[in-house]
Amino acid sequence: MNRILAQCGKELNQFRRDRLTVALAFVLPLAVLLIYGYAIRLEAKNIPLSIQDFDNSPLSRTYVERLFATNQFVPAPLLGTVPTAPLDRGIAKATVIIPPDFQRQVTAHKPVTVQALVDGTDVNNARVIQNGLRAATQFFLRSSGLLPPQAQSPIEAQVRLWFNPGRQESLYIVPGIFGVILWVFPSMLAAIALVREKEQGTIVQVYASDLSAMAWLLGKELAYLVVGLGEALVVLTVATILFGLRFRGDPTVFIVGLVIYLGAAVAFGLFIGARTGNQTGAVQGTAIAGFLTALLLSGFIYRIENIPFPLSFLSNVIPARYFIEITRDAFVRGTGWPGVWYAPLAIGAIGAFFFRLATRILHRMQFTD
């Protein structure tokens, strides 16, 4: 135990002396937090929309006002008479064409066709625009009392948003970023620390003693767990200030989960470090593996249920997936242990597996040919 602590102490001493590593540990995570926290917006807002109003009557103008009254659309110039021109030039995502007899037909209670041309390049947003236009039209009819009362549906769905009533997107994104940051950076630091011993030849000194691979790796594990906790504290504090994150309910599951998650990240880093021979390899290995899996297969942005087989199976062994469940629970849902009790267990199992792999690789504590 003493030897493990001695390892850990030496590792922390080295860490704090190396300014570049300290910067890597604290500045980069914050940069990632800010970039992702502010850059990722999944909900479409301020979509440029052009209008070609052939009617130009009071009613058609009210309709147009109605469309822009939702803060979803902003007006874009039509430029000329061709309705597809703004789409071609990319200044509008949709054009709405109102026919000349719009007011006459509506007041005569005759059906009228309004044409909407939607840019389908961005599949998701095309659907959002489509729904937005329909909803706005519907609302316009109701609010102007144009819809016959018998068309009122007998079942009224009364919707209330749970957990995040204000539909604050940062509440969805930021807890997910924690999953990415707190995986990628601790693992990268641990991998670099291990590989540096190989590069500088200091590992020979360790080989030439009777220290076991287990004790050596545990010392590093412990040291970088401490560093990881420091990173977590900084990132959480900044996120609380900038994005207004607050704990909902019992924070213990988050605290336990965080420690286990950081431990697993460090173990993964040690595994990569044990496998590679130089710092470039260590950084690339942890960064690519970490970012790809934590971004794409963890449910951070894309729903896990949408991931097709066999990649869906892979997502089950991505620790970030479980940790993001924990963070979303801690900061948004607030259900506590009953909701996510299995997540810390799953992360722990995966972390133990990586640590075991690392000790397996180094178990001889000798040079390999």
Place this chain on the structure above:
Amino acid sequence: MTATAPRVTPQTATAIAVHQLRKQYGPLAALKGIDFTVQPGEIFGLIGPDGAGKTTTFQILAGVMEATAGEVTVLGKAPRHARLDLGYVTQKFSLYPDLSIEENMRYAAGLRRVSATAFGERARTLLQRVSLDQFRDRLAGQLSGGMKQKLALCCALVAQPQILLLDEPTTGVDPVSRREFWDLLAAVAADGVTVVAATPYLDEAERCHRIALIYAGEIQQIGTLGELRDSLGLRRMEVRATPLAQAEAALRRFHAEGSLPGGEGTGADLPAPQAERGGMRDPAIVDVQTFGDRLDVMVTEAAAGERAIRAALADPALTLTDVRLDEPTLENVFVNRLRQRGLDPAYVDFPAYRSGKEKGGTAIHTRQLQKTFGDFQAVKGVDITVRYGEIYGLLGANGAGKTTTIKMLCGLLPASGGDIQLAGATDNLNRSEVRSRIGYMSQKFTLYDDLTIRQNLEFYCGVYGVPPQLRREKIDWVLETCGLVGRENLITGSLPGGWKQRVSFGASVMHEPDILFLDEPTSGVDPLARRQFWRLIRDFARRGTAILVTTHYLEEAENCNAMAFMVAGAIVAQGSPSDIKTSQPGQLIELRSRQIQAASDLLKARLEPWRVSIFGDRLHLVLDHPDEELATVRHWLDSAQIDQPSTRPIPFSLEDAFIGIVQRAEAS
């Protein structure tokens, strides 16, 4: 003349026993079955070029790598189980640059289960002994090479090992620190610690009790310095004559007529000296080599040798100034041994198409040359003059400012102050007219590892503007000199260091530059290749090329016509090798004693410590007034009851001269 092993630990007769040790890295055999034993308390030297298998041997002895075959016992156990009784200092020192001296030692002690209480005491004693105790909190990354080396030794000694394994701990470190280090080792060995050390410096090898010469994964020879010299069966004569080139030619002609019909003294087809001695002819002269301003002639026997030399030089055009008998060096032993094994590469003349510059004109001249990086003064006012046809050596430890100086002279780095005159140009040295007249071979060979040898050479022909019709011939020359004919399509990255160095040299001289810069051209190269390399360099100088060469091997400086020694960015001594040695005041005395350590301790206390150093079972003393002082020394030793069977004056080596210069400068 057997080595005196100071103390024998009762439980084991031998400290290390190696039998038929083999190591295979894939298709490459690094060790081809080596045998040796090391006695407790002995200093055992492992000498050989890079790639000979030294590091592999150390790694197996230290238990950090498995052998492919063979038996290795360390203190009667498998190396892996003896690890806690071993101290292992690697070439890179295995220190943590971000940790302080004390933290490094504490960590090393913890790895070897030294208790915290024992550590405090031992760390203090050790650090005091190497005079590092006032720097305890300094980070290892900020230490000089000499200090790092001492710290690495302390880290190894803190666990009080029975065996110390030192893998080239002194490479690139300044001579003063190296000598201090070996004095420490002698003291450690006298305490009963067994020391196995590898070194590329042959003068350091002379400080071992026994020496093993290792080459290409095989041990060529083992013995004490005396045994190795005796086995050579040759004597070395230092000959000074003018003009030197004609004298060498005359001697070569003589020994060519005597023993090598038709040969131009390549040495490759030299018969073994034993065979020669029994022969009917009297080929007293076996080998001739130019060293800067003198010739080294290997002869079978002193008197006959001198006669033969005088006869060969009995030409009125030649003036023979001095013939002196000296011990053969370890280099002579090594070279001779490798030649007997037929490992000498063939020498091929360089096809030259234009004559070089007029000899004697100034090629390089600097005045108060300075370079500052931030607030660090790397070069502090250097004045040198190199003439065409001259080999000029720039010597110093790693970090003394040699490479920075060369880079400024080539125009690769702007100077912060002072004047440079290069090939007649004084400013804008980067111009292509100037560049086409200089050749530069850097420390790290600038060859493309993923191209073949031929592609590399073709590339450099193109870069230097060698006329297309001449390219084939030049490339063929390089290939032939390097023994690479038929292998020109090998990938350069797969070549051993020595070969790469020769290809690299070939690439840098293909355009026949007037001025040649060679930055550490021979580090890690075996003695035969090194010899051939110097011969090439001399050929170029004779044709009028000015050559500036840097090295941290002082022995190599003997090849230069003139030299400058740099310490911390400044030149502390300048002149020809002979000038520097003869300008050294006093005399070097070799003293033999059975109580060598006690004698050294006593004399170090009475004289300035740098004047005393242990060389195996001999003591070297620098005395300014030997006539009076020697009697005093003898008296001191007598009153301490230390026996002293013999003393004799020996000539200074360049190393001795520099240590004297540096130490005297510090004292005043």
